[in-house]
Amino acid sequence: MKTADLCVRDWSFLSAKNSYQDAQVVLTGIPLDLTSSFRPGSRQGPQAIRSASEGLEEYSPYLNLDLVDCLFYDGGDLLLPHGNLQVCFERAEHLCRLLLQDNKLPVFLGGEHLITFPIVKAMLDFYPDLAVLHFDAHADLRDEYLGETYSHATVMRRVCELVGPENVYQFGIRSGTREEFAYGENFTHFYPFEILAGLESSLPGLKGRSLYVTLDIDVVDPSYAPGTGTPEPGGVSPHELFRVFDLLQGWNVVGCDYVELAPVYDRSGITVLLAAKLVREGILAFSGRLTAL
Template identity: 50%
Template sequence: MEHLMDQGKFLRAKQNYDVARTVIVGVPMDFTVSFRPGTRMGPRKIREVSYGLEDYSIYADDSLNDKEYFDAGDVDIPFGNVEKSLEIIEQVTVKLLDNNKIPVFLGGEHLISYPIIKQVAKKYEDLVVVHFDAHADLRDTFFGERLSHATVLRRVCEHIRDKHLYQFGIRSGIKEEFNFAKEHTHMNPINVKKPFMETLEELKQKPVYVTLDIDVVDPAFAPGTGTPEPGGCSSQDILDVVSSFKDLNIVGFDLVEVSPASDLSERTSLLAAKILREVLIAIC
């Protein structure tokens, strides 16, 4: 595929793009990160540590062995050019959707979700976006910029129906973001597992796109992220949540903000790889 470069494969990714139901794409971009840079290395590290995982998941009592998924490598983006990079990400997404693939993107910063969801929403007009994050990401601008990892879900709201954004684990933001959420989203502050499980039935039968910022997890479990926010959920809680995705119609997924340089133990990347394994088992 155009605009993609091989950066190794995730776990036991198959070699045949044509028969794959799900396609993994990395996006090594951290141009608008506002605190600690380094998420551009996330996709490569998640793939690298995945070789320490088993194909079998005790959570799902299932294995990746018979799942057809393809790892297309990383998007080749122009360093420092935000708008052109977003345009290329959008083009890759269109190609995947035209080929009837379920896109699974690895960040990279959270802004990468915007061009992806923008295109997925065109295919599924009743799309629901489920957002796991420590931060609301609902600012209209951040330091005067409309395109930022701090504004990404505000931009997403411009392309989906009102109240079609469900947010979990939010524990940081400015007052204006929470005011916006009261009017336009379903925000569940602080907690993750309990409110998500209570919402699960409501989300069934709808096309769902999931965007998961690793900082939704407490930095005690996942310190390798650009803007760590104490007080999040445990790694066990997020794995329980992701394991329930099998009950949903997931039409796209991204996992963002893993910053390997901030975690020499690699436990953040390992958690991300394990989350991705559970997602693939659930949706392939």
């Protein structure tokens, strides 16, 4: 089965090219929204990001790179049977495997954070040395939430079980239970409240490793990004996140996702615009890795 058979295309991100075959980077939406614990609405995230991208320039002054020089393709949104979580997992994992088999660098738009679990599961078969860089307001390290082991509140605990907690790096965390913070401090590479110092100190130990980046928009302070299901005051600024992509430029990032954007709570549209800009930065920063191989 081809990736085109799994997805529906209504709108493309900015200057996406028309050819999947020629693309180095493939952007796909995974509009999963089944376990949101506070305010649902993240399934609308991928299309909102595409729409907002029309207000951006292709050129990034942060990276001095331009999307017109990047071979990337927008494959649309994965078709999901909302209500059947297991089938949603299977389709997301299958899509990721197809992209990796075709030597594409996948960029995924959520949807809730639980999409990271099947993606990382697929990634491990191609990159057994995988390290996961997690930018988020929430630890997401609960073993279960409301009796469910698969939830956007447990996703990083499930990822730890896949890759080993010693291969998970968490930045910007400022919310969670006492047990979650203890787990992070004892088992993962845990950098609460800030992102840049922890990332800068972690990168030397990640040299040569395959990196997967998962970015929850609520890592940003809600004064900049109110359009999310679980806003958490005390977050980082957009400028700090732009710096993250600068730091990761040239590293072996093999895939990434952007999750938990909920446009219904974004009255002014500033969160959607920020998310679109971050997607642009990621495509530009991580596609450089492909030309260096």
